[in-house]
Amino acid sequence: MANNQKNYDFHKESHTEPLEINMGPSHPATHGTVKFYLTLDGETIKDIDVEIGYLHRAFEKECELQHWSGIFPYTDRLDYTAGVLNNVGYALAVEKLIGIETPERCKYIRVIASEMGRLSGHYTNLAACAMELGALTAFLYFVEAREYLWDLIESFCGARLTHNYIRIGGLTSDLPDEFPESTEVVFKKNEKLYDDFAKLLLKNRIFLDRMRDTGGISAELAKEWGFSGPCLRACGVPFDVRKSEPYLVYDKLDFEIPIGSTGDNFDRFLVRMDEIKQSIRIIRQCLKQIPDGPINVDDPMWRQPSKDDINSDMESMIFHFKNVIEGQKVPEGEVYHAIEACNGELGFYLVSNGSGSPVKCRVRPPSFPMTSALPIMVKGSLLADLIPTFDMINLIGGECDR
Amino acid sequence: MIGVVDLIEVLVKIGFIVVLLVGVFAPVLTWVERKQSAVMQDRIGANRADVFGFRIIGLLHAAADAIKLIFKEDFIPRGADRTLHTLAPIMALIPAILAFSVIPFGGTYTFGDREVNLVIANLDVGVLFVFAITSLATYGVFIAGWSSNNNWALLGGLRASAQMFSYEVTMGLTIIGLVMFYQSLSMVEIVAKQDIFWHWGIIWHWPAFILFLACAVAENKRIPFDAPEAESELVAGYFTEYSGLKFVMFWTAEFIEIVTISALCVVLFFGGHHIPFIADAKLIDCFSSLGANIANLVAMVIGVTVFVSKLAIIIFLQMTIRWTMPRFRYDQIMKLGWKMILPLSLIWIFVVGLGMLTNLIPRI
Amino acid sequence: MEKQTIGKSLDSAAGMNNQKNIENNKNNSSVVINRVTDKFSDSKLIIYAHSLLGDDTIVVQPAEIINVMQFLRYDKLLTFDMMIDLTVVDYLGNQQIHPYLSDLRARFEVVYHLYSIDKNHRLRVKAPLMEENAFINSITGIWGGANWFEREAWDLYGIVFQGHPNLRRILLYEEFEGHPLRKEYSKTKRQPLIGPRN
Numbered sequence: 012m013a014n015n016q017k018n019y020d021f022h023k024e025s026h027t028e029p030l031e032i033n034m035g036p037s038h039p040a041t042h043g044t045v046k047f048y049l050t051l052d053g054e055t056i057k058d059i060d061v062e063i064g065y066l067h068r069a070f071e072k073e074c075e076l077q078h079w080s081g082i083f084p085y086t087d088r089l090d091y092t093a094g095v096l097n098n099v100g101y102a103l104a105v106e107k108l109i110g111i112e113t114p115e116r117c118k119y120i121r122v123i124a125s126e127m128g129r130l131s132g133h134y135t136n137l138a139a140c141a142m143e144l145g146a147l148t149a150f151l152y153f154v155e156a157r158e159y160l161w162d163l164i165e166s167f168c169g170a171r172l173t174h175n176y177i178r179i180g181g182l183t184s185d186l187p188d189e190f191p192e193s194t195e196v197v198f199k200k201n202e203k204l205y206d207d208f209a210k211l212l213l214k215n216r217i218f219l220d221r222m223r224d225t226g227g228i229s230a231e232l233a234k235e236w237g238f239s240g241p242c243l244r245a246c247g248v249p250f251d252v253r254k255s256e257p258y259l260v261y262d263k264l265d266f267e268i269p270i271g272s273t274g275d276n277f278d279r280f281l282v283r284m285d286e287i288k289q290s291i292r293i294i295r296q297c298l299k300q301i302p303d304g305p306i307n308v309d310d311p312m313w314r315q316p317s318k319d320d321i322n323s324d325m326e327s328m329i330f331h332f333k334n335v336i337e338g339q340k341v342p343e344g345e346v347y348h349a350i351e352a353c354n355g356e357l358g359f360y361l362v363s364n365g366s367g368s369p370v371k372c373r374v375r376p377p378s379f380p381m382t383s384a385l386p387i388m389v390k391g392s393l394l395a396d397l398i399p400t401f402d403m404i405n406l407i408g409g410e411c412d413r
Numbered sequence: 414m415i416g417v418v419d420l421i422e423v424l425v426k427i428g429f430i431v432v433l434l435v436g437v438f439a440p441v442l443t444w445v446e447r448k449q450s451a452v453m454q455d456r457i458g459a460n461r462a463d464v465f466g467f468r469i470i471g472l473l474h475a476a477a478d479a480i481k482l483i484f485k486e487d488f489i490p491r492g493a494d495r496t497l498h499t500l501a502p503i504m505a506l507i508p509a510i511l512a513f514s515v516i517p518f519g520g521t522y523t524f525g526d527r528e529v530n531l532v533i534a535n536l537d538v539g540v541l542f543v544f545a546i547t548s549l550a551t552y553g554v555f556i557a558g559w560s561s562n563n564n565w566a567l568l569g570g571l572r573a574s575a576q577m578f579s580y581e582v583t584m585g586l587t588i589i590g591l592v593m594f595y596q597s598l599s600m601v602e603i604v605a606k607q608d609i610f611w612h613w614g615i616i617w618h619w620p621a622f623i624l625f626l627a628c629a630v631a632e633n634k635r636i637p638f639d640a641p642e643a644e645s646e647l648v649a650g651y652f653t654e655y656s657g658l659k660f661v662m663f664w665t666a667e668f669i670e671i672v673t674i675s676a677l678c679v680v681l682f683f684g685g686h687h688i689p690f691i692a693d694a695k696l697i698d699c700f701s702s703l704g705a706n707i708a709n710l711v712a713m714v715i716g717v718t719v720f721v722s723k724l725a726i727i728i729f730l731q732m733t734i735r736w737t738m739p740r741f742r743y744d745q746i747m748k749l750g751w752k753m754i755l756p757l758s759l760i761w762i763f764v765v766g767l768g769m770l771t772n773l774i775p776r777i
Numbered sequence: 778m779e780k781q782t783i784g785k786s787l788d789s790a791a792g793m794n795n796q797k798n799i800e801n802n803k804n805n806s807s808v809v810i811n812r813v814t815d816k817f818s819d820s821k822l823i824i825y826a827h828s829l830l831g832d833d834t835i836v837v838q839p840a841e842i843i844n845v846m847q848f849l850r851y852d853k854l855l856t857f858d859m860m861i862d863l864t865v866v867d868y869l870g871n872q873q874i875h876p877y878l879s880d881l882r883a884r885f886e887v888v889y890h891l892y893s894i895d896k897n898h899r900l901r902v903k904a905p906l907m908e909e910n911a912f913i914n915s916i917t918g919i920w921g922g923a924n925w926f927e928r929e930a931w932d933l934y935g936i937v938f939q940g941h942p943n944l945r946r947i948l949l950y951e952e953f954e955g956h957p958l959r960k961e962y963s964k965t966k967r968q969p970l971i972g973p974r975n
Contacts, residue, residue, distance in 0.1 A: 063947065063948065064946075064947060064948040064949060064950070067948045067949065069957065071933070071958055072957055072958060072962075072964065076964060107830060108830070110830075232921075234858045234859050234894065235858070235859075235920055235921050235922060236920075236921050236922035237859060237860055237861065237920070237922030239859075239861075248894060250894050255897050256897070343873075343874055344829060344830065344874070345829075345832075345834075345866075345874070346830050346832060347832055347862075347890055347899075347901060349861070356861060358861060358862055358890065360862065360864060360888065360890070362866050362871075362874065363874075364871045364873070364874050370866065370868070370871050370874070371864075371866045371867075373862070373864045373866075373888075375861060375862040375890070379925060379926075379929075380922045380925065380926070382925075383922065383924055383925035384921075384922065412948055413948070
């Protein structure tokens, strides 16, 4: 009888109802930073509501209470898998507002540091994706590669995770003497680990089945929802801030922007895999091209002078005193500067009223709009598909929730 | 009539199996799993537990785990069915041990006028018995998932029951060809017929072995088939709400199932306790200078050792698979079971039948 | 040095009326600004336009935000297909930064950053809002991605986006009182659910 009716509702007739379930915030896949409120029909996701904010630390409010140079440690905690990239982004935005240019050597070192940040971010992301699909061995291979990389980062900035390396108008320290050689040693090891990782996963039928045709999105929708970085490039849109609006010395370097075609999880994975290769290529070029010279702006007003200068030079002493007590007086105005972080466009929008602290320090987090598009990507697919999709979006709690 | 000696013999065999499984394999396997994965993953592995400064390459961790889990709070969530929640781990553990009762772990040896057969119960339908008993484990898993009053556990239980039911059917079909080949359902007879190396199951039935191993891993719910307990999806699946001793029981059941499945592989495909090219009689002959009884005893010890070594190799293979593969999606598991392995095993039955009809495959 | 001249041009622009303003800036501004100001030259829609520090900026009447955004997105020459960022700035006590703010008695400014992938150009669109009518039309119909950004702006600044499908708090919890990024929200303020400090 009921079958003949036009508006036959299976759920009503069979007296079943969808299963409503909270996935997170304390769930192995959500890393404690996000909650999915799922409505499941069997294993199929009928509806999903994403709740973020579990890692909200009032970043913008804190910045308004800090001096311009005191914000660097906060930026480290944005995308904590690639802290130095956030440092670079913020420093470039402030320098754009001030109108100063850093020396050539500083630019090269910043590129090296940001590419290492990108490597570290991609290693973490790809490894975590492998782990959440059950391939723990592959996970540990890339964690090992990341360890070697962090040793390298430690050698020039002294910290492994929260680098706090970049300063307005310069850097905290120069590269160590043996840096090119030790980098080459690390890259040799990492390339071997990369090959192992690729062999374990990229030709593995199970992995392909899990990643292919899951979590896909069209290029049009991706643009509309504010995608950037590897997830947008996986849709075949060759948008990379390093190419479209080159900052630092990216216009002098030879590298390619890998793009995908279908926009599914596997393409995102491959784009990130290729970007690891490109980043290594960029760092190698930088180490060849890097000129000698100062690493800081020769202007005590913006860049903290050295201890010797403070003791001997009157002007340096004055600015040292004033900058520590009042903060650098960044001129009045507003500025937006974007860099390419590992997840996409990381923008800083700063408003200054000419005092030592910003009126507004806004971060444009790349994973925030992508997370908002998660329902589009997973609705109607299986519960298990949520895992790789969520991994490939690479929601970093520190960056998304700020 | 069962005499006192028979009873003692059976009790000794049962004791041996239980000690081997619960006392040796379950704890040692946790250690092997940790250390093997550590070697594969370029790390050291667990080595911190020590007693008076002795660490014994991390072996003490098994003891530490046991002590920790025994003294943990036995937690039953609110709204759970207390009886079923307690019963479920028992229902999962008992079939796992019980299945071992028909698996011959050695040959037949004569001591004086007494024949000792190294199997607890020499059933004529041993193969069927194993499948019947292992399928009971499904109930334990499903009841655990349902009685926990937890949505993740329920989803895990659903996945587990669907997966285990499907793969039982398929696993049974994969070895039909083998049963036709040996013309027996008795484990002891199958092992006896593998006395000659060229009659080993793996030589004639290697496609069936691959299918069987896939089904066996799926039946054990281990990676790549661990969708019912996929930690990144379902937290811990059907045993999300279990702690303490009950958790240990699930855990032990899982490890014992690995051993059972591996033992089945050894018995059906790798000649049981036989050493390649050396028949049992020949082995006893080698030691005949020591006297008939001692020769038999030595042969028995060698046989059991060989059996356990083969077992270890198959277990090692399963662990390697576990640390190499990512996890299937739930629907892909079902597709693989019903659309790939089932038709392939049917084809294999047909091929074996055809081979035997045309005498291309010998009758033994 | 360069910065100071920029500051001056800002000051001088403050006193002029809208029309003159736009004319002034036309000479030394970019393709995007020219295109937008040409389109809306006859209306009072655009309050101010400049391209300081290389960032093209237009300040528009908040009531007309949908019209402007629709034009920006679908115009053949502009094709701003991505809404990069949406945020709010609270200018309480800092109105001197942008002179037009005091003219309009505006306190907040909703700031949109747009980007066109095909044309590779950016535009900042700003809509000043008064404290007492802190509401603006939602642009979720034009860029779906604006959804969460608008929720965040509501959450942290209390700007109401009319027509938003689901205007809830996003980073904070429902029981949170007040909007923390407003300048008057004290950094030492305690929330009722958390309670006083000992």
